[in-house]
Amino acid sequence: MVAALILRFTGWAYADPLFGAAIGLFIIPRAWRLGRKAIRVLVEAAPTDICVNDMRAHLAAIPEVVDVHDIHVWTLTSDMNVASAHLMINNEADPHPVLDQARDLLKDNYDIAHTTLQVEPDTHKGCLEANC
Numbered sequence: 001m002v003a004a005l006i007l008r009f010t011g012w013a014y015a016d017p018l019f020g021a022a023i024g025l026f027i028i029p030r031a032w033r034l035g036r037k038a039i040r041v042l043v044e045a046a047p048t049d050i051c052v053n054d055m056r057a058h059l060a061a062i063p064e065v066v067d068v069h070d071i072h073v074w075t076l077t078s079d080m081n082v083a084s085a086h087l088m089i090n091n092e093a094d095p096h097p098v099l100d101q102a103r104d105l106l107k108d109n110y111d112i113a114h115t116t117l118q119v120e121p122d123t124h125k126g127c128l129e130a131n132c
Contacts, residue, residue: 003015003016003019041077052071055106055109059106062087063098064093065087071083072085073112076114080113084117084118085102085115087118088120088121088122089122099117
């Protein structure tokens with residue numbers, strides 16, 4: 001509209017391409033950022049703001065947890081990260097409180113509301129890292 005008014009009242013023919021280029025330069029970086037986010041969601045990439053090693057250490061610090069392995073974190077939608085992991089616990093431990101603590105930890109510390117956690121007793125030998 002502004003370019004049309006300038007062209008109409010001054011006759012300056014470069015107003016329209018100049019405004020068009022300015023609008024394009026304004027849009028390109030925003031479209032690039034949005035496109036990168038969309039690609040990360042489509043390929044279910046790991047979130048850039050979550051350190052999986054820190055998450056593993058936090059989960060391993062839960063009482064009764066002996067080991068944490070086969071941990072995966074990915075982006076499901078632009079505002080939803082999900083995780084899965086195997087928690088190996090003491091054979092005598094009750095798995096329900098451990099599972100509740102792990103889910104609360106992931107939600108509170110990493111904003112991961114959807115998790116799939118497999119709890120295994122420490123006597124379970126069927127899940128080696130190569131087989132999980």
